Amino acid sequence: xxxxxxxxxxxxxxxxxxxxxxxxxxxxxxxxxxxxxxxxxxxxxxxxxxxxxxxxxxxxxxxxxxxxxxxxxxxxxxxxxxxxxxxxxxxxxxxxxxxxxxxxxxxxxxxxxxxxxxxxxxxxxxxxxxxxxxxxxxxxxxxxxxxxxxxxxxxxxxxxxxxxxxxxxxxxxxxxxxxxxxxxxxxxxxxxxxxxxxxxxxxxxxxxxxxxxxxxxxxxxxxxxxxxxxxxxxxxxxxxx
Amino acid sequence: xxxxxxxxxxxxxxxxxxxxxxxxxxxxxxxxxxxxxxxxxxxxxxxxxxxxxxxxxxxxxxxxxxxxxxxxxxxxxxxxxxxxxxxxxxxxxxxxxxxxxxxxxxxxxxxxxxxxxxxxxxxxxxxxxxxxxxxxxxxxxxxxxxxxxxxxxxxxxxxxxxxxxxxxxxxxxxxxxxxxxxxxxxxxxxxxxxxxxxxxxxxxxxxxxxxxxxxxxxxxxxxxxxxxxxxxxxxxxxxxx
Numbered sequence: 477x478x479x480x481x482x483x484x485x486x487x488x489x490x491x492x493x494x495x496x497x498x499x500x501x502x503x504x505x506x507x508x509x510x511x512x513x514x515x516x517x518x519x520x521x522x523x524x525x526x527x528x529x530x531x532x533x534x535x536x537x538x539x540x541x542x543x544x545x546x547x548x549x550x551x552x553x554x555x556x557x558x559x560x561x562x563x564x565x566x567x568x569x570x571x572x573x574x575x576x577x578x579x580x581x582x583x584x585x586x587x588x589x590x591x592x593x594x595x596x597x598x599x600x601x602x603x604x605x606x607x608x609x610x611x612x613x614x615x616x617x618x619x620x621x622x623x624x625x626x627x628x629x630x631x632x633x634x635x636x637x638x639x640x641x642x643x644x645x646x647x648x649x650x651x652x653x654x655x656x657x658x659x660x661x662x663x664x665x666x667x668x669x670x671x672x673x674x675x676x677x678x679x680x681x682x683x684x685x686x687x688x689x690x691x692x693x694x695x696x697x698x699x700x701x702x703x704x705x706x707x708x709x710x711x712x713x714x715x716x717x
Numbered sequence: 718x719x720x721x722x723x724x725x726x727x728x729x730x731x732x733x734x735x736x737x738x739x740x741x742x743x744x745x746x747x748x749x750x751x752x753x754x755x756x757x758x759x760x761x762x763x764x765x766x767x768x769x770x771x772x773x774x775x776x777x778x779x780x781x782x783x784x785x786x787x788x789x790x791x792x793x794x795x796x797x798x799x800x801x802x803x804x805x806x807x808x809x810x811x812x813x814x815x816x817x818x819x820x821x822x823x824x825x826x827x828x829x830x831x832x833x834x835x836x837x838x839x840x841x842x843x844x845x846x847x848x849x850x851x852x853x854x855x856x857x858x859x860x861x862x863x864x865x866x867x868x869x870x871x872x873x874x875x876x877x878x879x880x881x882x883x884x885x886x887x888x889x890x891x892x893x894x895x896x897x898x899x900x901x902x903x904x905x906x907x908x909x910x911x912x913x914x915x916x917x918x919x920x921x922x923x924x925x926x927x928x929x930x931x932x933x934x935x936x937x938x939x940x941x942x943x944x945x946x947x948x949x950x951x952x953x954x955x956x957x958x
Contacts, residue, residue: 584825588944595943597934625936656958693838693957695866702836703829706950709943713951714958716934717897 478523478543486547486559492609499562501611505554511621517560523547524556549613562611568600568629570640572664573715578633578680579606579671580704586610587618588705589669594622596712601628602636602666604680637666637683645685647676648707652687661715669711672704719764719784727788727800733850740803742852746795752862758801764788765797790854803852809841809870811881813905814956819874819921820847820912821945827851828859829946830910835863837953842869843877843907845921878907878924886926888917889948893928902956910952913945 488494489502500520503512506528513519513532522529522536525544529536544553575598580586586608593601608615610628637645646661647668668684670676676684690702690710702710729735730743741761744753747769754760754773763770763777766785770777785794816839821827827849834842849856851869878886887902888909909925911917917925931943931951943951 588947591944592947594935595931595933597936690836690954692836694835695838702950703832705947706829706833709947709950710954713931713954717955 478537478539478547483547486557489559490549490613492612495562495609495611500559501562501616502549502557502613503560503616504548504550504557504613505617506556508616508621509556509558511624512558512560515624517563517624520559520561522556522558526555528556550617566627566629568602568627570600570643572600573598573712574600574602574643574666575708575712576633576637576666576668577601577603577607578668578676579604579674580669581606581608582672582704583608583612583614584618585672585703585705586612587615587620589708590615590619590626590628591622592705592709592712593626594619596716598712599625599627601626602633603628603630604633604677605630633668633680634683637680640666645683646688647681647684647686648711649675649681649687649689650701652689654691655688655711655714656691658686658688658714665715667711667715669704669708719778719780719788724788727798730800731790731854733853736803736850736852741800742803742857743790743798743854744801744857745789745791745798745854746858747797749857749862750797750799752865753799753801756865758804758865761800761802763797763799767796769797791858807868807870809843809868811841811884813841814839814953815841815843815884815907816949816953817874817878817907817909818842818844818848819909819917820845820915821910822847822849823913823945824849824853824855825859826913826944826946827853828856828861830949831856831860831867831869832863833946833950833953834867835860837957839953840866840868842867843874844869844871845874846871874909874921875924878921881907886924887929888922888925888927889952890916890922890928890930891942893930895932896929896952896955897932899927899929899955906956908952908956910945910949 489500495501503509519535522532523539525541547557575593643664643666644662645666668676690707730741736742744750760773760776763773764780766782788798816834884905884907885903886907909917931948
């Protein structure tokens, strides 16, 4: 059985301010929960309708399908929902290729980008303060467990980037240099992707050393832009290939 | 004012069987509707709360915000919803690089892939019969108007592919050859991407000439796979660069 207070706590974690207040975030689904359990993240409590996670016994409550549906953030609830502790401030290494996001608002996009970082071995992801919170349940869902392998920090980009002035800063724009013609892309660099609607903000744009673009091959009157997660995929591929 | 019958017709278009029956599909939003109006697609009727499309007057009804909310498929309705006629069977040219989808189920993925085809100048998209319908409202929403510039057909891949045996068939697999090491990728080829969960089906796999993969750069215990739209982005980029 779930108490009213438990339901209230879990429901509140949809919002960032309550995630910050309580220090927890929600993960749903056997695969996601398993990956988090195997990582450095610390489990707070787990609710399941089956017995997949009996081994975590003291931090586990078996509940009914109906109760799970009550606390689930998904349209069709899975068999498990777990609360993990948000880690305290992470030490995000500024090494190798570091991806920088300037105000990405869509949780699905951020989740896909975190998964891409994991695939391409990008260990550090730096987000502007206005970027969607990486512990948002939709982000967590879209990362498919990759959140355990990518270190993420939220900073003021205008203060952060100038502190690392020896590192070249690449920015993705609609009118930059053709990425396919860049030879010898550096292995140690910042790569900035901007907001879905407005791109990289003015203040951050000023700090960019190299403006790059993915050229369009279609007819003149074509798509205005690529989705930011898609553009990230293509640019990371170019840096890594 | 909207009649009950109009509301019923529009609501029914969420389902493929009614789109096939009535021969219409729904587009929402000023940008999407404008792009469709400028294309070869034929407008059936348009409902708007503002006066952005007064020029199409005989096929236009001004309605209230409340009425638009009733017929909209979006959580937050826009200012316009239009019904367009589904084109009769298209002549999809088998020329250049042709993208082939084997049972893509997620409408957002198909929409993103259509947008990518448009960006990379892929004119022809061949889908298996089980691939999600391209006139699904969520697909239309995700294409951002690109549906007007990509020709799409639904076929039985097992019958279709052998008919074009002079054209090399590339298939994306988890264990294929490293795409980054392929030099001289042909400009005239089929590129097949498979289902989100199961990849390319057995019967289609047999027809593949070249198995390709996007190598993983992360640690060993990393993401199991890339999202299919993301993988399409990277592969099209490699064929076009």
